[in-house]
Amino acid sequence: MNPVVSVFRHPPDGGRGYHRDTRVRWALEEVGQPYSLRYVTFSEMRRPDYMQLQPFGQMPVYQEGDLTLFESGAIVLHIAQRFAGLLPGGPDARSRSIMWMFAAVNTIEPCIASGSVGYLEQRLQQLALVLGEKTWFEGEDFSVGDLMMVSVLRPLKDSDILKQSRRLQNYVACGEEREAFQRALNAPPSVRRTSGRSDENLSVENFAL
Amino acid sequence: MNPVVSVFRHPPDGGRGYHRDTRVRWALEEVGQPYSLRYVTFSEMRRPDYMQLQPFGQMPVYQEGDLTLFESGAIVLHIAQRFAGLLPGGPDARSRSIMWMFAAVNTIEPCIASGSVGYLEQRLQQLALVLGEKTWFEGEDFSVGDLMMVSVLRPLKDSDILKQSRRLQNYVACGEEREAFQRALNAPPSVRRTSGRSDENLSVENFAL
Numbered sequence: 001m002n003p004v005v006s007v008f009r010h011p012p013d014g015g016r017g018y019h020r021d022t023r024v025r026w027a028l029e030e031v032g033q034p035y036s037l038r039y040v041t042f043s044e045m046r047r048p049d050y051m052q053l054q055p056f057g058q059m060p061v062y063q064e065g066d067l068t069l070f071e072s073g074a075i076v077l078h079i080a081q082r083f084a085g086l087l088p089g090g091p092d093a094r095s096r097s098i099m100w101m102f103a104a105v106n107t108i109e110p111c112i113a114s115g116s117v118g119y120l121e122q123r124l125q126q127l128a129l130v131l132g133e134k135t136w137f138e139g140e141d142f143s144v145g146d147l148m149m150v151s152v153l154r155p156l157k158d159s160d161i162l163k164q165s166r167r168l169q170n171y172v173a174c175g176e177e178r179e180a181f182q183r184a185l186n187a188p189p190s191v192r193r194t195s196g197r198s199d200e201n202l203s204v205e206n207f208a209l
Numbered sequence: 210m211n212p213v214v215s216v217f218r219h220p221p222d223g224g225r226g227y228h229r230d231t232r233v234r235w236a237l238e239e240v241g242q243p244y245s246l247r248y249v250t251f252s253e254m255r256r257p258d259y260m261q262l263q264p265f266g267q268m269p270v271y272q273e274g275d276l277t278l279f280e281s282g283a284i285v286l287h288i289a290q291r292f293a294g295l296l297p298g299g300p301d302a303r304s305r306s307i308m309w310m311f312a313a314v315n316t317i318e319p320c321i322a323s324g325s326v327g328y329l330e331q332r333l334q335q336l337a338l339v340l341g342e343k344t345w346f347e348g349e350d351f352s353v354g355d356l357m358m359v360s361v362l363r364p365l366k367d368s369d370i371l372k373q374s375r376r377l378q379n380y381v382a383c384g385e386e387r388e389a390f391q392r393a394l395n396a397p398p399s400v401r402r403t404s405g406r407s408d409e410n411l412s413v414e415n416f417a418l
Contacts, residue, residue, distance in 0.1 A: 055339045056316060056332060067301040073315055074308035081304075092276040095290075099283035106282055106314045107265060110322060123265060130264045 002034045003064040003079075006054075009039040017185040020072035021060035023151045027076045029180035030147065031083035038063075073105045073148065080144040093138055100137045100145025103127075104152040112156065121161060128167045135174060142178065150175030211243045212273040212288075215263075218248040226394040229281035230269035232360045236285045238389035239356065240292035282314045282357065289353040302347055309346045309354025312336075313361040321365065330370060337376045344383060351387065359384030 005028070007021045028035045038061075044050055045057050053061045054070040061068065062075040064082075069075050077098065080086035087094050111123045131137060136146045153172050156162040162169055175181060214237070216230045237244045247270075253259055254266050262270045263279040270277065271284040273291075278284050286307065289295035296303045320332045336358075340346060345355045362381050365371040371378055384390060 051335075055335045056312075057335075058316075065301075067304060069304060069308050071308050071311035071315060074304070074311040077307060077311075078304045092274075095276060095278060095283070095287045098286060099278050099280050102280035102283040102286075102314070103265075105311070106280060106318070107267075109315070110319045113319060113323070126260075126264045126266075 001065060002036050003028065003062060004036045004038050005063075006040045006059060006061040007037045008059060009041045018155045019059060020151075022184055023072045023147065024060050024062060024075050024079070025184035026147060026151070026181050027079040027086060027144070029183045030142075030178075031079060031085040033079070033083050073101055076144060076148060077101060086142075086144040086147065088138060088141060088143055093143075097138055097143035097145040100143070101148040104145070104148035108149070109152045112152070117161065121164070124161065124165055124168060128165045131167050131171060133167075135171075142175075146171075146175060150181075210274060211245050212237065212271060213245045213247050215249045215268060215270040216246045217268060218250045224394075227364045228268060229360075231393055232281045232356065233269050233271060233284045233288070234393035235360070235390050236288040236295060236353070236356060238392045239351075239387075240288060240294040242288070242292050282310060285353060285357060286310060295351075295353040295356065297347055297350060297352055302352075306347055306352035306354040309352070310357040313354070313357035317358065318361045321361070326370065330373070333370065333374055333377060337374045340376050340380060342376075344380075351384075355380075355384060359390075 005021060005024050007025070008019060011019055013019060025035070025037075040050065040059070045054075045059070050061075051057050053063075053068050056070070058070070060072060060075065061070050062078070063069075069078055076086075087097055108123060108127065111120050114120070136142050137149065138145065150172055153162065153168060154176070157169070157172050162172070176185075214230060214233050216234070217228060220228055222228060234244070234246075249259065249268070249270075254263075254268070259270075260266055262272075262277050265279070267279070269281060269284065270279050271287070272278075278287055285295075296306055317332060317336065320329050323329070345351050346358065347354065359381055362371065362377060363385070366378070366381050371381070385394075
């Protein structure tokens, strides 16, 4: 049975893919794993049956057989460890890829949320320095760490703070250009559903069903 | 060769174990892996040779052979996946344990950092509801998710906000009572070094050496 991923019925960002469910769809598209979507409205996210799956009433929820997961970082890591394609082969490189996931969600993302421009500027300069002229943080191959880092940086892409760094701008652009990302972003569930497109990798259902 | 973990030469918290290096030592103590400590001062953390290891100039750094990791969450997860003792046997339970790590560092910790009491109260109520009467989040067995969640909640333990929840207070206390935690906390490196205690699991060195 294919994994089921929750998705906003009416994404507050107007479909720009800035919400955390996008990361999960992106990961599934990268590994080529078919999945289903489950539409959820804001009022449904406050209902006891949803809170049973996601105790903080947030997005997203991931269901695969008897396993229910929340926290986009945990879900993306689960997908990367369960299906091939998002983690390097060597054990040290795997640990470093996972390190960049944590750097994204526990250093960069809180720094963005803090609203402190000076602090964020410093962190982004440090980040750009590590990236150097590499395409991805672990070199030639895109990994789960890049998926999370690009996801976390994307909402800054039109801001002056990211425009100060050519490297990080390019990095985000390279992430967005990936076919798997485009599939996750450009075929949002509402479009797919109304287009009548037949896509064997995707099925949709309502949460309330 | 044993892993080497960086540690504050002069911990700003006065040795209460609230800094992120404590989590790493705790994890190593839980799995029974001998390790060495590397003292670092604040001025050394700004030096290029330290920034080469930890690009954000933060604590901690973990070195194991050719592998260098930063981000306490990534290090703790690496230890849990590398050495037995901190992850459940079943694949679903493993993924859920890792989920609680991400909930700690990406939902609860940023919520504490936000300084919004109302928001934090709500999150802690939701957390206590999931914990219920269980000892740990995955039931009977302590896991890497509990290690991170207890670490994140500990700084709140004398606050009114945690005192509102008997469950979470007990949960933090159960974590702190673990022998491995006590070893990580109560034998801080300065004490061990000056006591002349011979501990085959521990050696210390200076970063600058």
